[in-house]
Amino acid sequence: MSRVSASTLLEQVLDGGTFSSWDTPPVDICPSSAYAAELRHAQQRTGMDEAVLTGEGRLRGRRVAVLACEFGFLAGSIGVAAGERLVQAVERATRERLPILAAPASGGTRMQEGTVAFLQMVKIAAALAAHKAALLPYLVYLRNPTTGGVLASWGSLGHLTLAEPRALIGFLGPRVYAALHGAPFPEGVQSAENLHAHGIVDAVVPPEQLAEIAGRALTVMTARSHLPAAAPSPEPESVAVRDVPAWDSVLASRRTGRPGVRQLLQTAATDVVPLAGTGQGEVDPGVVLALARFGDAPCVLLGQDRQGQSVEHPLGPEALRVARRGIRLASELALPLVTVIDTAGAALSQQAEEGGLAGEIARCLAELVTLRAPTVSLLLGEGAGGAALALVPADRVLAAQHGWLSPLPPEGASAIVHRDVTHAREMAAVQGVRSMDLAAAGIVDVVIGERCDAADEPVEFCQRVGRTLQRELAELTTEDPTQRTARRLQRYRHIGLKRRGTQPFAATGTSV
Structure with missing residues (x-):
């Protein structure tokens, strides 16, 4: 040539x-x-x-x-x-x-x-x-x-x-x-x-x-160096968050037509530059990594792609190493980091064990919770197990109405407790996995409403999510990094201690 x-x-x-x-x-x-x-x-x-x-x-x-x-x-x-x-x-x-x-x-x-x-x-x-x-x-x-x-x-x-x-x-x-x-x-x-x-x-x-x-x-x-001291943050359209059973949210999160991270980027972001893999010889189709802007707010975005995951290819340790590249980029460029959680769970296989899946989850948690850059995580759909937890720690945690977070899929929890999967609906309810329960527990800060569910309004929903991300990113970038990081550490230090006599983390769940 x-x-x-x-x-x-x-x-x-x-x-x-x-x-x-x-x-x-x-x-x-x-x-x-x-x-x-x-x-x-x-x-x-x-x-x-x-x-x-x-x-x-x-x-x-x-x-x-x-x-x-x-x-x-x-x-x-x-x-x-x-x-x-x-x-x-x-x-x-x-x-x-x-x-x-x-x-x-x-x-x-x-x-x-x-x-x-x-x-x-x-x-x-x-x-x-x-x-x-x-x-x-x-x-x-x-x-x-x-x-x-x-x-x-x-x-x-x-x-x-x-x-x-x-x-x-x-x-x-x-x-x-x-x-x-x-x-x-x-x-x-x-x-x-x-x-x-x-x-x-x-x-x-x-x-x-x-x-x-x-x-x-x-x-x-370079956008962070050109942002005004207090970037404008438009209020997203208000959509009521309905009190629906947890199992309904689990089923809604699994609908084929539900928008994922790729549609969010296509609909609500600008200046999107996709990045490929870890940069060290590994790729995983279940994770999207990109540079992007929501409104005037720049970010590194790493998200679990529902379309790239399957029973044959669930999220493995490679996916989390891609995620860690995103965390590293946010640190090296002092850019806000947005994580998008949408996974049915991590791989359970010999390859995943030998590839160090558990260690990669641990390293994601440690790096995210101590990252000096502003962080926002978004529970967009399914949030099952350690693969979901690995992307949760953030200054602000958002959740779609039908986003949820659980140690296992409800069927897995049922298998442990009841030795069958027929009690999945019951386990989803008692474990507090739905967005409203997560907000009440101080795990989620903002619940983003869905009209029935996002699969029925994919464009409007993604635009609403994008405006919410723009607002949250704009507010976080004006804060002192040292105070912001200290507050994040305190937040996770006190999760779950409300009823034990220790000063609780105040739940700040609101809806948009």
């Missing part, structure tokens, strides 16, 4: 005429005469003085820093001079609080410089870690090819990772593999499309669409 040069890519992505170079002459590394000749030839052939160019420009009107490799310059390889140029650019972007868009295309370490070139990846990774610690976005666009130490450092640290169609992306280049092993690398493994399927790349995007996707992502990632 033909390669797009670094300068051409920047012309496609940045607003016209806005690029300004940050490059200074490369540091002198005193190369051998043969290597110096190679450098001169590369400079004459590409018109560049090194394999990377850095600078800034405007992307959809927003000032951004850019790092780009030129593969035509010694295969885009990174040596001491290129590494120093990259680090200086990252450090400047951090000082000036600019998001970074990186576009590597490289064979990896520059072999002519040996081990000192290899070690450049350490300082590049360190500079990017400091950039991300400053709560600044880092976006990566992997071009054809990206391999070796570049992929294993600045190519794999993005908050969002996109890739060029059909790009070769892999740690060990196929030519090196064939030379070492005497056989070609398996076909199709080191492709952008395969890595997307395995949750390592978030999306495969042609160069001409990169500006639109990156611009949308930055709209969400």
Whole structure:
């Protein structure tokens, strides 16, 4: 496939005429005469003085820093001079609080410089870690090819990772593999499309669409710094919450036509940027992870997708590792986190046990309850077992009228208590699983009314949920993070202690 040069890519992505170079002459590394000749030839052939160019420009009107490799310059390889140029650019972007868009295309370490070139990846990774610690976005666009130490450092640290169609992306280049092993690398493994399927790349995007996707992502990632001191929060339409039996809510939550997290995003959110998998080689169709905005309120949203779960493929430990990526993103970007709960329960299998399901639930709970970013959880439908509990802890917990939360599905509770499943209706009632009972217990703050049930008004219901999320997110982002986190910890410290002489958590359940 033909390669797009670094300068051409920047012309496609940045607003016209806005690029300004940050490059200074490369540091002198005193190369051998043969290597110096190679450098001169590369400079004459590409018109560049090194394999990377850095600078800034405007992307959809927003000032951004850019790092780009030129593969035509010694295969885009990174040596001491290129590494120093990259680090200086990252450090400047951090000082000036600019998001970074990186576009590597490289064979990896520059072999002519040996081990000192290899070690450049350490300082590049360190500079990017400091950039991300400053709560600044880092976006990566992997071009054809990206391999070796570049992929294993600045190519794999993005908050969002996109890739060029059909790009070769892999740690060990196929030519090196064939030379070492005497056989070609398996076909199709080191492709952008395969890595997307395995949750390592978030999306495969042609160069001409990169500006639109990156611009949308930055709209969400940087929105918190542009919000007014007290963002307007429209009052959602009021719909009465009816006093219905718990079992009716359980049945309503299982209706085929009930809207799920995908319809919520399609109907009520803007600037949605889907993310794929854990970024570490795992995906689960039962979880949706995305950047999005509800009104002016940005967030990282992670939600259990009712359409992606089945008896054959319930939520497993991979799903919770995807969720933990969302928690980590919210922390690194200081963005509010929205969790959406809608699951019939976690996988009960050898694979789930060996994959560490229980540990993943525990880590989700610990990370959510201590997360410094604002958090809102939404009981959208079924809320059975540990997979549901893993996404509950939040500053504000919302529930649809027919959303519910229980240690097990009512049939499972019946099997434990009565040794049959025929008492499921009774168990749903006595366990206090329905939204109104959860509000009375101080577990849920707001119950969102449904006209009969959401399956009968999917668009209107999703819009109502979206307006409620906008209001809650806007209010939470104005609060002091330390006080907000302390209050969240106190909330869960006192759940269930009302009748034991300990100061209770005050139930604040209201309806919309």
